[in-house]
Amino acid sequence: MTVYYVNSATGSNYNNGTSESSAFATLSAVESLRLNPGDSVLLAAGSVFNEQFDLKYSGSVSAPITIGSYGIGDAPVIHSSNNGIHGSKASNIVIENIKIADTGANAIYAGSVSNWIVRNIEVSNTGLAGKPGSLNFQSSQNITIENSTLTGVHADGIWMDKVKGIVLVNNTITNSQGSVADAIQLNNSSNILIKDNHLEQTETNSAKGVLVLIRAQDAVVEGNTLIGGGFGLSAQAGTNIAIHDNDISGYGGYSWSYGIGLGDSGDAKNYDISGNYLHDGVYGVLVSAVGNPGYVRENILVHDNVFDDLSSSALKVDRSASGSFYDNIIDSSVSTLTMPAAITIQNTFKIGENKTLEQAQAELDSAAGSTSDVTLASNEPPPATSVGEHVDAPQINSPAPTAVTPAATVSAAVVPKIVAVHDSLKISGDIGSAYHGNLLENDNASNGTVLLRRFGDSAVDKHGLTLTGKYGVIHVESDGDYSYTVDAAKLAGLSGKVSEFFQYKISDGASHIDTDSLSVSINVDAFHSSHASQLLA
Known part of the structure; x- marks a missing residue:
């Protein structure tokens, strides 16, 4: 197992490349070698390589060939008039800790390969020669990004x-x-896990959407944030598709724009769509097949989702389909259903019990003071699958009956499934740094899961959220941690006490939600006094 070093600034192709002091200068020098299983090619931090890197040899499952970096500084960059990295029939490869930018074609292209791991890389501005600039894999197995x-x-x-x-x-x-660009498109593929990604198409010239699955088999899509585009998630055709706990928003531009849509490009069978938060768009879930009424849409379950701020209905079914829509929470300003009479009379897609946001909130408020117990049956998503683990076919529940009523054992009154407790931050002096707290530590849910969905008017994703308030700036993380920094200039000329409020919304990942607020109270006189003392210190 040999480590080869490449440094575009200090290396030379007359070196043997086996130490930092005898590094190669170009990637072509590495291509002339026969790489063996377990070998590594490390690119020096700060290096720039203006050439395509061709991977010609395979590692083994237990000893992959690794392309990575060494040294301190900016990640090494690969530029190329063609692909950044090209691999054909080279398997068991790890690519990590590098940058690929300004290529004429794909950042990475690989065909007929297996067991590739791409991690901790940065890709920007690829595909400049009018060719696709993707991370592109074809006819392959076991690809992790x-x-x-x-x-x-x-x-x-x-x-x-x-x-x-x-x-x-x-x-x-x-x-x-690009006019037909999506953040991700997977065609004719199987055994898929798409989890905890941030996918955004808010500043693009694309006329399409965010995430597309065409004829997928056995796929789990969960915990992702999808923003913008003409649609959010298009799972156009496939079998055994689980779509859980995603936040999908900001999609529009067309009268038919949807958060989650299926039915086109082939048959769609056994879909479980649950725990998603669909908002700020047109339709919520669309079951269709434009121009292809003969496609089968079978056993489509849509339950325990939240639909908010939609200009059309939460559900649209405009082609023959079997399935059910139940236990969802729908804002009162959003229509529940769009379904032509010809489809309705077929009575194959059942509409069960759903609630408005206002009803759900009223039940929580009413139950908050009760001490009696109740056990409600709930639909739980399949357990999360770890990276590299085989993704089994998602478990799809049987269709719900026409009137869907959760099984319950009631003694007196309903105990809320999730409760947000008011948070407060009291500031009585200038500590010279931000004030910290957590919004979720005093909230609770019966299933043990508490997720911060929105803060102020914005969704909170894995990158957190920063808002400028009346008297300071607050940054909130997805786990509820927050830091509030007082803007002393905004307190100038004020005295006594001032306060401001930030509303937030939580979920248990199964469509049960609650809303509360964080109040920030500032003793202005005490703050001014301690602030002046710090300036004099």
Whole structure:
């Protein structure tokens, strides 16, 4: 197992490349070698390589070939008039801790490979020659992309076709460019996990959407934040698709724009769509098949989701389908259903009991003072699958009956499934730094899961959220941790006590929500006094 070093600034291709002091200067020097299983190619921090890197040899499952970096400083960068990294039939590869930018074509292209891990890489402005600039994998197996950032990619950010075994975890993909660009598109692939990614298409020239699955088999999509685009998640066709606990918002531009849509490009069977928060768009869930009424849409379950701030209905079913829609929470300003009479009379897609946001909140408020117990049955998503673990087919529940009423054992009154408790921050002096707290530590849910969904008027994702208030700036993390920094200039000329309020919304991941607020109270006189003392110190 040999480590080869490459340094574009101090290296030489007359060196043997086996130490930092005898590093190669170019990637082509490495290509002339026969890499063996367990070998590593490390690129020096700060290096810039203006060439495509061709991977010609395979590692083994237990000893992959690794392309990485060494040294302190900016990540090494690969530029190229063609692909950044190209691999064909080279398997068992790890690519990590590098940057690929300003390429003429794909950042990474690989075909007929297996067992690739791409992690902690940065991709920007690829596909400049009018070619796709994606992380592109075709006819391959076991591809993992994690903890990576893609910005301004031309064409789809991640594009795969005929790949068996896909893990996409904790990536950030923003503003993929091109008239038909999506953040992610996976075609004819199977055994898929897409989890905890931030996908955003708010500043793009694309006329499409954010995440597309076409004819997928056995897929789990959970815990992602999808923002913008003409649609959020298009799971156009497939079998055994679980879509859980995603935050999908800001989609629009078309009369038909949807948060989650399915039915086009083939048959759609066994979908479980639950625990999602769909808001700031047109339709919530769309069950359709434009121009293809013969496609089968079978056993489509839509339950325990929250629909808010939609200009049309929470659900639209405009083609023959079987399934059910129940136990969802829908804002009172949002219509529940759009369904033509011809589809309604078929009586194959059942509409069960749903609640408005106002009803759900009223029940929580009413129950908050009760001490009697109740056990309500709930639909729980499948357990999270760790990176690299085989993703089994998601478990799909049987269709709910026409009138869906959760099983219950009631003694007196309902105990709320989730409760947000008011938070307060009292500031009586200038400590010279931010004030800290946590919004969620005093909140609780019966299933043990408390998620911060919104703070102020904005969704909170894994990057957190920063808002400028009346008297200071607050930053909130997705786990509820917050830091509030007083703006002393805004207190100038004031005395006594002032306060401001920030509203937030929590969820238990199963559509049960509650809303409360954080109050910030400042003793202005005491703050001025301690602030003056600090200035004199």
